[in-house]
Amino acid sequence: MDGLQTNFTIKELPAEERPREKLLKKGSAFLSTAELLALVIRTGNRERTAVELAQDLLNFYGGLEGLQDLSCEELQVINGIGTAKAAQINAVIELSRRIAALKNQKKDLVSNPIQAAELLAGEMRFLKQEVLRVILLDVKNKVIAVPEISRGGLSSSIVHPREVFKEAIRRSSAALILVHNHPSGDPTPSADDISITKKLVKTGKIIGIEVMDHIIIAGDKYLSFKEKGLF
Template sequence: MEGLKSNFTIKELPAAERPREKLLRKGSKFLSNAELLALIIRTGNKERTAVELAQDLLNLYGGLKGLQDLSCEELKKINGIGTAKAAQINALIELSCRISALKNQKNDLVSNPIQAAELLAAEMRFLKQEVLRVILLDVKNKVISVPEISRGGLSSSIVHPREVFKEAIRRSSAAIILVHNHPSGDPTPSADDLSITKKLVKTGKIIGIEIIDHIIIAGDKYLSFKEKGLF
């Protein structure tokens, strides 16, 4: 008598347990993270179903948060994740980030540091390198756009006032808020942070676009230059 089979393909699973059928019957909210990811990678390998492969990925990198900044090469470290699957996962993560950003920015009113931090915290708190973004505001403090200005840290060699204000001028912004992240998890401003902020505030006064705050996002913490009296 043959022993019980220990590994199944998705098609061999009971219909009620197959991710696609489950989603169609109940809705996406009833699927686990592994099941949702399995729908993206579609197939497993000889030893693991797509769901098990997805769970392997989540276990190795500490859940969804750990997948956020992985390269295709890092994703391919899992046996069964080749170039195609890695590209699909990478594309999904980037698309999710962009959709999240659009939801956060649409018709938002930013009138205090907490609102400014919350607008970008979800997508910036776990970045592995420093990124500077600018919240462009109209005369009623509604968000016009949130362009990315630079990557790699704040210094005069990377951040030039021309780049910071170019989009603000083009979009007729009344004011802007600077936002950048500290991958270290410490929101304390560096000497470069303080220096470039003073330079940008001075430039804003000259061209008539006020910088009303500079927010540093560091993990679950944030620091407001305005609240700390650093302007």
């Protein structure tokens, strides 16, 4: 007598257990992360359903946090994830990142270090290289835009006042807040961080655009230059 079947395809599952049907009936909030990811990759292979492949990805890379900075090549390490599936996953992650950034940028006011850190922490805390962004503010401290200025660390050879203030001037900003990340997880500013910040504060005073603060995001921690009295 044959044993019970335990490896079902998604089509063989009860309708109420299929990710697409469950989403349509109950809403996306009722799906697990693996089920949502399965809807993105759409199909499984001969050995694994789409849900199982999605769970394999999550298990191998440590959940959603581990997926967000992977290349298509890295995603294909998992057996069953080919070029097409990797591209689909990569595209959805990038769309999610952009949607999160838009939502954050539409927050009305940024008038203190906590608000500045919260605005960008979600997308910057897990970056693997240093990125400098600038929160541009109007006269009422409302966010105008959050352009990226540089990648690869803060040094005088990479970060020039001209690049920092170019967008601020173009968008008629009244003030700005510098934000960059430390992939090490340690928010302690380097000598270059402090030196460049002082230079930018001085430049801002000359051209009439206030540098209100410089925030370093490091994992779940942040540091405010203003709070620490560093300028």
